[in-house]
Amino acid sequence: MDLEDEIIMLPGPVPVAPRILRAMSRPMINHRGEEFKEIFGRIEKGLKEIMQTENDVFVLSGSGSCAMEAAISNIIKNEKILTIVNGKFGDRFHEIAKRYGDPVPLEYEWGDPIEPDDVRRIVEEEKDLKAVAMVHNETSAGITNPAPEIAEIARENDLLFIMDGVTSIGGIDVRVDEWGVDIAVLGSQKCLGMPPGLSMISVSERAMDRMVESPPLYMDLKAYKKSADKGQTPYTPALPLFYALDEAINIVMEEGVDARIRRHTHLASMVRDAVKEWGLELFPRLNDVSRYSNTVTAIKMPEGISADELRSRAKKMGVVIAGGQERLKGKIFRIGTMGNIREKDVLMVLEVVERVLRG
Known part of the structure; x- marks a missing residue:
């Protein structure tokens, strides 16, 4: 690669x-x-x-x-x-x-x-x-x-x-x-x-x-x-x-600070919506959606696949995502939505992750 x-x-x-x-x-x-x-x-x-x-x-x-x-x-x-x-x-x-x-x-x-x-x-x-x-x-x-x-x-x-x-x-x-x-x-x-x-x-x-x-x-x-x-x-x-x-x-x-914040919010909402469609659960479980981070989304690992396998298979398909750290290692995976990434980048990543999850 x-x-x-x-x-x-x-x-x-x-x-x-x-x-x-x-x-x-x-x-x-x-x-x-x-x-x-x-x-x-x-x-x-x-x-x-x-x-x-x-x-x-x-x-x-x-x-x-x-x-x-x-x-x-x-x-x-x-x-x-x-x-x-x-x-x-x-x-x-x-x-x-x-x-x-x-x-x-x-x-x-x-x-x-x-x-x-x-x-x-x-x-x-x-x-x-x-x-x-x-x-x-x-x-x-x-x-x-x-x-x-x-x-x-x-x-x-x-x-x-x-x-x-x-x-x-x-x-x-x-x-x-x-x-x-x-x-x-x-x-x-x-x-x-x-x-x-x-x-x-x-x-x-x-x-x-x-x-x-x-x-x-x-x-x-x-x-x-x-x-x-x-x-x-x-x-x-x-x-x-x-x-x-x-x-x-x-x-x-050039983008504008407010516009940049709106973009981050939109990209994170795309990931959260996809997680719901996949039937997975966000981490942590929060009553207030505004408390979920708009720069990274953490998702509970489903059964049937390990975090290492998910990340390894996604990487072979050209997508690098994060696992959990220390006490959360193996329990979650994370998708970042920060910086200068675009909507098409998120769509591509979501497609790859979904393909890996569906086997």
């Missing part, structure tokens, strides 16, 4: 548009020069529009987990933070927090909805909490969590709210300023539709004022702010990926 013929429908990485790939082939430039400063300025402006924020926005040469760790390590030093876990990446927030402070976990079964009343109860019971960390869109379980409600609880109790928007920003309606998100992170290889390797982070003035002394050197967000004021990064940026980000943002702006 020629890799160029494959359709990758994962919850990241995603297919990359040819014009983004071409942008990456540009010659290197002086990352302390005026040309980079112009690129940096366009990126900053575009990211603020996509994230719907006026907060500072920084670009880190590292994956989404890099930005997650930057968010925690700049805020927490031997202090308490509430970590909300209902999937693999909520668990990652908790594991990061254990390295820098004293996390107080609120744990659910993977895929179970987060209840704001549970969060409010812990916030009222626990003393000396500094922040709340939560994943907005938990791709490991195909569920979108109630970020606006949790942000409101945090703000009411004078806590910082840290939100992983790695797989939601740019594909699901996210309003960083309106919701009151103090720190939001996203990853390059998700809804922005570019290669892995960059992560973006927005930081409120409130969060900047409460940062710890001596955070990790490479992820020191105050250093990023100081450099950003000059149109630079504090350390050598991954220039080809900055070129890609610049072009990816151009594509987002």
